[in-house]
Amino acid sequence: xxxxxxxxxxxxxxxxxxxxxxxxxxxxxxxxxxxxxxxxxxxxxxxxxxxxxxxxxxxxxxxxxxxxxxxxxxxxxxxxxxxxxxxxxxxxxxxxxxxxxxxxxxxxxxxxxxxxxxxxxxxxxxxxxxxxxxxxxxxxxxxxxxxxxxxxxxxxxxxxxxxxxxxxxxxxxxxxxxxxxxxxxxxxxxxxxxxxxxxxxxxxxxxxxxxxxxxxxxxxxxxxxxxxxxxxxxxxxxxxxxxxxxxxxxxxxxxxxxxxxxxxxxxxxxxxxxxxxxxxxxxxxxxxxxxxxxxxxxxxxxxxxxxxxxxxxxxxxxxxxxxxxxxxxxxxxxxxxxxxxxxxxxxxxxxxxxxxxxxxxxxxxxxxxxxxxxxxxxxxxxxxxxxxxxxxxxxxxxxxxxxxxxxxxxxxxxxxxxxxxxxxxxxxxxxxxxxxxxxxxxxxxxxxxxxxxxxxxxxxxxxxxxxxxxxxxxxxxxxxxxxx
Numbered sequence: 001x002x003x004x005x006x007x008x009x010x011x012x013x014x015x016x017x018x019x020x021x022x023x024x025x026x027x028x029x030x031x032x033x034x035x036x037x038x039x040x041x042x043x044x045x046x047x048x049x050x051x052x053x054x055x056x057x058x059x060x061x062x063x064x065x066x067x068x069x070x071x072x073x074x075x076x077x078x079x080x081x082x083x084x085x086x087x088x089x090x091x092x093x094x095x096x097x098x099x100x101x102x103x104x105x106x107x108x109x110x111x112x113x114x115x116x117x118x119x120x121x122x123x124x125x126x127x128x129x130x131x132x133x134x135x136x137x138x139x140x141x142x143x144x145x146x147x148x149x150x151x152x153x154x155x156x157x158x159x160x161x162x163x164x165x166x167x168x169x170x171x172x173x174x175x176x177x178x179x180x181x182x183x184x185x186x187x188x189x190x191x192x193x194x195x196x197x198x199x200x201x202x203x204x205x206x207x208x209x210x211x212x213x214x215x216x217x218x219x220x221x222x223x224x225x226x227x228x229x230x231x232x233x234x235x236x237x238x239x240x241x242x243x244x245x246x247x248x249x250x251x252x253x254x255x256x257x258x259x260x261x262x263x264x265x266x267x268x269x270x271x272x273x274x275x276x277x278x279x280x281x282x283x284x285x286x287x288x289x290x291x292x293x294x295x296x297x298x299x300x301x302x303x304x305x306x307x308x309x310x311x312x313x314x315x316x317x318x319x320x321x322x323x324x325x326x327x328x329x330x331x332x333x334x335x336x337x338x339x340x341x342x343x344x345x346x347x348x349x350x351x352x353x354x355x356x357x358x359x360x361x362x363x364x365x366x367x368x369x370x371x372x373x374x375x376x377x378x379x380x381x382x383x384x385x386x387x388x389x390x391x392x393x394x395x396x397x398x399x400x401x402x403x404x405x406x407x408x409x410x411x412x413x414x415x416x417x418x419x420x421x422x423x424x425x426x427x428x429x430x431x432x433x434x435x436x437x438x439x440x441x442x443x444x445x446x447x448x449x450x451x452x453x454x455x456x457x458x459x460x461x462x463x464x465x466x467x468x469x470x471x472x473x474x475x476x477x478x479x480x481x482x483x484x
Contacts, residue, residue: 035066049066070098120139146197164188168195168196176209178212202227208259218249220252224255240259241264251272266290271294275298275299286310295326304331315337342365359393361386361418371407372405391415396417397413402460451471453482
């Protein structure tokens, strides 16, 4: 027994040691990629991929790499967040999109694929606030149906790019705000326009588009903005499109129609970055309401006179200023400007042949600095008249500057002389405090006072003023020289 006992104890010790070694052998490391389940979506719908079911051995650090390995011909779809567990992409063409996920550790990797089948859209998607860069594709083949709908007021706080052919329909009294930091780029094509419209084709159905963004990339090109202007966007002004002070926008080849208010409202301090070949029609108010700063950007070929409530360009009381000569041009469709308040001229101001300016009651032009250069032709006269066609309905011009560029030729000035401009005298034109004016081949009529009032010994007119112009139906004499 003494011999057997030590042998037994040695056997037990060896068994314990072997068992201990077996428990300490490491398990082989594993890694499994899982790209999620196959799915069918409509084009234009954002697809969120899911790699969260991928796994590796305990405490293994994993990295993710997705790639779009197959897509339909002509597709420009791009994958965003390719190194995350949940990237996204938007199918832009019907067909198959195959995506591959590679999950890696320091020494291992594994791949898996997922198939996304995109079909032509039949129902619109609901848009919400735009907080990340977004591209809206033309989803629904029928151009009469919307691709997207907006059911409540939304904000654009990132870049929103809208592709040709997209139709966005707005619910009643709903607006879109392009906020500071946001950008809206809507570039359609001549035969594939982008359309912002109401869910109902009813004048003044939805509120409109409001721009606070100062990005020079904001642009409408080959766009239709229809049936907006239901409620005030800003300053209680109903309008299809409003641009706030500090904001910028380009509008080209665009139609604004059936607004319940104005077509376009440009607040003082806004910047019309570009403007050409647009159409404003069937709007309840005037096509455009703006201040003087943006008037020179208006182009001659845009159609403003097309069954609007008032076929005029309304200009609010403001300053004509800038580093050089400011030009107001005539429009091909003969739309007049209408000044709603006093205009202060602080730089050179040029009026082109054929232009018509209507002036609201009790309003005048103050040439305090700079000059006025209004040179028409016998066939294309410049007309400056009252919005109300009665004697003395507006107040006239007062010219303080002594500039050889203060020139009026082939100009018709009508219905001024309402309230006195200088020294309690009513007149269509007052030249005062050393100012000067050369005026020829022009007509001054229906003044509530004099035709021209010259105030002070150092104020001057051209010597042939009385013989080279026509003065008719003025309440007082043609010219009053008020020397002292």
